[in-house]
Structures are given as C-alpha cells and as structure tokens.
Amino acid sequence: MTRLLLGVTLERICKAVLLLCLLHFVIIMILYFDVYAQHLDFFSRFNARNASRSHPFSNSSRPNSTVPSYGPASAEAPSPSTKPSTNQSTTEKPLQPCQETPPGLVGRLLIEFSSPMSMERVQRENPDVRQGGKYSPPDCLPRQKVAILIPFRHREHHLKYWLHYLHPILRRQKVAYGIYIINQFGEDTFNRAKLLNVGFMEALKDDEEYDCFIFSDVDLIPMDDRNLYRCYEQPRHFAVGMDKFGFRLPYAGYFGGVSGLSKSQFLKINGFPNEYWGWGGEDDDIFNRISLNGMKVSRPDIRIGRYRMIKHERDKHNEPNPQRFTKIQNTKMTMKRDGISSLQYRLVEISRQPMYTNITVEIGRPPPRLARG
Numbered sequence: 001m002t003r004l005l006l007g008v009t010l011e012r013i014c015k016a017v018l019l020l021c022l023l024h025f026v027i028i029m030i031l032y033f034d035v036y037a038q039h040l041d042f043f044s045r046f047n048a049r050n051a052s053r054s055h056p057f058s059n060s061s062r063p064n065s066t067v068p069s070y071g072p073a074s075a076e077a078p079s080p081s082t083k084p085s086t087n088q089s090t091t092e093k094p095l096q097p098c099q100e101t102p103p104g105l106v107g108r109l110l111i112e113f114s115s116p117m118s119m120e121r122v123q124r125e126n127p128d129v130r131q132g133g134k135y136s137p138p139d140c141l142p143r144q145k146v147a148i149l150i151p152f153r154h155r156e157h158h159l160k161y162w163l164h165y166l167h168p169i170l171r172r173q174k175v176a177y178g179i180y181i182i183n184q185f186g187e188d189t190f191n192r193a194k195l196l197n198v199g200f201m202e203a204l205k206d207d208e209e210y211d212c213f214i215f216s217d218v219d220l221i222p223m224d225d226r227n228l229y230r231c232y233e234q235p236r237h238f239a240v241g242m243d244k245f246g247f248r249l250p251y252a253g254y255f256g257g258v259s260g261l262s263k264s265q266f267l268k269i270n271g272f273p274n275e276y277w278g279w280g281g282e283d284d285d286i287f288n289r290i291s292l293n294g295m296k297v298s299r300p301d302i303r304i305g306r307y308r309m310i311k312h313e314r315d316k317h318n319e320p321n322p323q324r325f326t327k328i329q330n331t332k333m334t335m336k337r338d339g340i341s342s343l344q345y346r347l348v349e350i351s352r353q354p355m356y357t358n359i360t361v362e363i364g365r366p367p368p369r370l371a372r373g
C-alpha cells in the first residue's frame with residue numbers, strides 16, 4: 001500500500017519535473033528567437049561579453065507590434081508648396097519621441113573587409129531603407145533629421161562596405177537619415193571640403209527638414225555603435241581613434257575623417273572652405289573656424305570613438321596640398337569670404353539609388369599658381 005503510494009508520488013514528481021523542463025525549454029526558445037530576430041537584420045558579429053548587457057529584454061513590445069510609419073516628410077517629391085505637415089500620424093496613435101539612448105545597441109563591432117561584398121547583398125539585408133538611402137525609425141519619433149554626406153570619387157568598392165556596415169548601425173541608433181555621396185565630376189584635383197559644402201546645399205534642397213549634417217569619408221567604419229551619429233551642443237568629431245593612428249587622436253586639433261555639425265553650427269562658420277585642393281588642411285581650417293566662432297569640438301570617449309579604415313592606395317588627383325600649411329594660418333581672414341556664402345558649382349546629375357543618393361557635381365579646378373612668390 002505505502003509502496004504504491006510512494007510510486008504514485010514519485011510519478012507525480014517526475015511529471016512535475018518534466019513539465020518544468022518543458023516550460024524552461026519553451027521560455028528558452030522564446031528568448032532565443034527573440035534575440036535571433038533582433039539580430040537578424042545586422043550581420044556584424046559582436047562582442048559576446050558586451051552583448052548580453054544590451055538586449056532589451058526588459059521591454060516586451062516587439063518592433064512588430066508597432067505600426068510602421070515614416071515620420072514627417074516621407075514624401076519623396078520635393079513639392080515647393082507643401083508646408084511642413086504637422087499630422088504625420090494620420091491613422092495611428094502618435095509615436096513617442098525616440099529614447100535618448102537607443103535601447104538596441106550592441107557596443108563593440110567586428111569590422112572586416114575580407115569577405116566579398118555586393119550592392120545586391122546590401123540591398124537584401126536592408127529592405128526597409130527607402131529609395132535614395134533614406135530611413136526613419138518606424139517605432140519612435142527621432143529628434144533630428146540627419147543628412148550623411150560622403151565626398152566621393154572612384155571608390156565604389158569602399159562604398160559597398162560603408163553601406164553594408166552603416167545602414168544597420170544607423171538603424172539601431174534610431175536615426176532618421178539620408179545618405180548622399182557627393183561625386184566629383186571629371187579628373188581635376190579632388191576637393192573634399194567643397195564637395196561637402198555642395199552636399200549641404202543639395203541635401204537641404206532635397207529635404208529642407210535636415211537639421212544635422214554628418215560628413216564622413218567613405219573608407220571609415222565605426223567600430224562601436226554607441227558612437228551616436230547625431231548632432232550635439234557643440235560641433236562633433238566622431239573619428240577619435242582610427243586604426244591607422246593606433247586608435248589615438250593624432251593631435252589635439254584633429255577634426256578629420258568623420259565630423260558632424262548642426263545646420264546652425266555649420267552656417268555660423270560659413271560652412272567649409274572651398275579653396276583646399278588636394279589632400280589635407282581643410283579639416284584643420286574647419287577646426288579653426290569652429291574655435292574662432294567661440295565653439296568647442298566635442299568627442300565621444302576614446303574607447304567608443306574607434307574606427308577601422310579600409311586600406312587603399314592614395315587616390316590619383318588627390319596629392320597632398322603643398323599650400324595647406326600656410327593656408328590654415330589665414331582662416332581668420334578667409335573664413336568670411338570663403339565658404340558656403342561663396343560656393344559655386346554646376347550640378348551634373350542626381351540619381352537616387354536604392355541605398356544612397358548620388359549627387360554628381362562639377363566644382364571646377366584649382367586656380368593656376370600665382371606667378372609671385
């Protein structure tokens with residue numbers, strides 16, 4: 001009798017244990033798929049140590065449960081008559097402003113350039129990027145609208161990697177953005193800063209709501225998604241530590257690689273200089289403009305502002321500019337007359353690609369050397 005009772009009890013315990021196991025398994029599976037779904041949309045493997053910390057398990061609201069809606073000014077056609085629409089959420093409940101710190105960041109990223117890359121793959125992996133390389137977070141209302149401007153010529157190979165890495169990072173950062181490459185027409189000497197001035201003008205023509213401009217070289221990929229691509233109280237220098245400089249700032253006034261200014265900060269310094277032809281100097285001139293106008297460059301932590309650079313030969317027609325050292329002495333004098341106020345260029349073509357907008361522009365050539373001196 002007692003033996004029978006014992007048997008029954010044991011059986012019950014076994015069943016209970018089995019049930020618990022099953023429950024445990026189900027929960028694990030749910031969590032597993034949750035993580036999997038979240039990370040499906042970016043390819044970057046990331047640091048396992050830091051990964052667990054950032055999973056937003058805390059919030060049960062899945063991206064799926066929110067209604068996709070593309071924030072203000074999703075209309076592609078720049079019709080001059082449309083005034084800024086105030087009711088963007090016509091049918092659904094209004095979106096909450098995006099959180100100051102985006103919840104889905106993963107931290108340190110593994111960036112490599114050895115696996116082959118194609119534009120088709122970039123497109124396949126970023127289905128919610130709209131024509132022209134535009135994106136708005138579907139589940140919150142971003143505080144800024146960011147135009148990302150890339151001075152460009154003959155770097156299609158780098159562009160693929162850049163887009164492959166940056167689109168998912170920007171999406172995780174909940175940025176409303178558009179990607180513009182400013183392609184210098186012809187084979188005259190390259191002029192990075194002037195191309196960026198053109199990018200500023202053309203991006204605003206495309207969408208007057210841009211209030212933040214990030215200027216990035218095409219071969220620089222951030223290694224940490226906590227380096228937030230947005231504008232700050234002060235002009236921002238993002239590329240603090242590049243691999244080629246041993247992940248250190250090469251000098252205190254360095255402002256090269258990737259930087260960002262709000263519209264008003266950019267206008268305050270009269271944009272960038274147009275007269276730096278060839279490699280170098282223009283970033284120092286921009287740094288001077290910022291200081292001379294009473295602003296101060298802000299930077300992310302050195303551990304977060306790390307960048308990997310795609311290795312390459314120096315481009316043709318972008319030789320170091322021999323005048324760069326003397327020119328940066330004169331920023332104070334040249335700043336007022338040389339800049340966005342004096343910008344002249346000829347637009348050749350604007351073509352909207354699925355992952356970026358291609359603005360091809362003729363910006364002239366360096367003036368012939370003056371006879372004196």
Ligand SMILES: *[C@@H]1O[C@H](CO)[C@@H](O)[C@H](O)[C@H]1NC(C)=O
Pocket residue numbers: 047049050107108303
């Ligand atoms: C993990 O993140 C912390 C900051 O949250 C950072 O200091 C640390 O370097 C990261 N670990 C690795 C291995 O990247």
Ligand SMILES: *[C@@H]1O[C@H](CO)[C@@H](O)[C@H](O)[C@H]1NC(C)=O
Pocket residue numbers: 058059060061096103
């Ligand atoms: C969780 O999601 C809701 C929207 O469903 C949002 O209002 C809330 O701020 C989120 N909380 C956290 C901690 O992310």
Ligand SMILES: *[C@@H]1O[C@H](CO)[C@@H](O)[C@H](O)[C@H]1NC(C)=O
Pocket residue numbers: 087089090091
């Ligand atoms: C949104 O604006 C349109 C006109 O632009 C108006 O007809 C519509 O009723 C508005 N919807 C809401 C929810 O306010």
Ligand SMILES: *[C@@H]1O[C@H](CO)[C@@H](O)[C@H](O)[C@H]1NC(C)=O
Pocket residue numbers: 156159181183349351353358359360
């Ligand atoms: C951009 O457009 C120009 C002019 O049509 C073209 O020559 C160039 O190949 C395009 N570049 C890219 C990266 O799309």
Ligand SMILES: CC(=O)N[C@H]1CO[C@H](CO)[C@@H](O)[C@@H]1O
Pocket residue numbers: 064065
């Ligand atoms: C309930 C719900 O919104 N389901 C959607 C989840 O997302 C997939 C793909 O994005 C949609 O097809 C479902 O309708």
